[in-house]
Amino acid sequence: MDKCFDVIRDIVIAIAALLTAYTAYRGLETWKKGLYVTLGREILASLYRIRRIVEGIRLIDSPYMREKFALLPDEMDKLRAMADEAEVLWNVQIKMKVKTLDDLISTLVAALTTPENLLSVDDRVMNVKIKSGPKFGSEINEALNSITEIVRLHFRAK
Numbered sequence: 001m002d003k004c005f006d007v008i009r010d011i012v013i014a015i016a017a018l019l020t021a022y023t024a025y026r027g028l029e030t031w032k033k034g035l036y037v038t039l040g041r042e043i044l045a046s047l048y049r050i051r052r053i054v055e056g057i058r059l060i061d062s063p064y065m066r067e068k069f070a071l072l073p074d075e076m077d078k079l080r081a082m083a084d085e086a087e088v089l090w091n092v093q094i095k096m097k098v099k100t101l102d103d104l105i106s107t108l109v110a111a112l113t114t115p116e117n118l119l120s121v122d123d124r125v126m127n128v129k130i131k132s133g134p135k136f137g138s139e140i141n142e143a144l145n146s147i148t149e150i151v152r153l154h155f156r157a158k
Helices: 002-059 063-070 072-090 095-113 137-157
Strands: 118-121 128-130
Touching: 002 063, 002 072, 002 095, 002 137, 063 072, 072 095, 072 137, 095 137
Parallel strands: none
Antiparallel strands: 118 128
């Protein structure tokens, strides 16, 4: 009789251990998925803020836009950090795209903060011309869109 109870007890303990392991695994998977979603949302929000700031460059003379424009380097720092995290978590090549965007934004900031480099700021959205390069509107849009597409494709895959 004691042997029967010992066998049943061992079976119950083994089943409990398996259920515990399965529950822990499912919990970690749910947490991991939430982490991916949170990171993706943060990246998309950062890209949106960068896009809005760059679109407002034609209004750089307004105090509100000067204040927003001053936030652009910090926003790029955040995006670079999130890109590092995304590359590790998602196993996607996103850092090079962010580097391209960062180079364009850095050139734009340098041009707008040194007026002698600036040729004109067109009335059209992000159609900035500087002496040292082409119009930045289409290049910046392409860089922003390519990063956005990577993040959205990753969401579709999960």
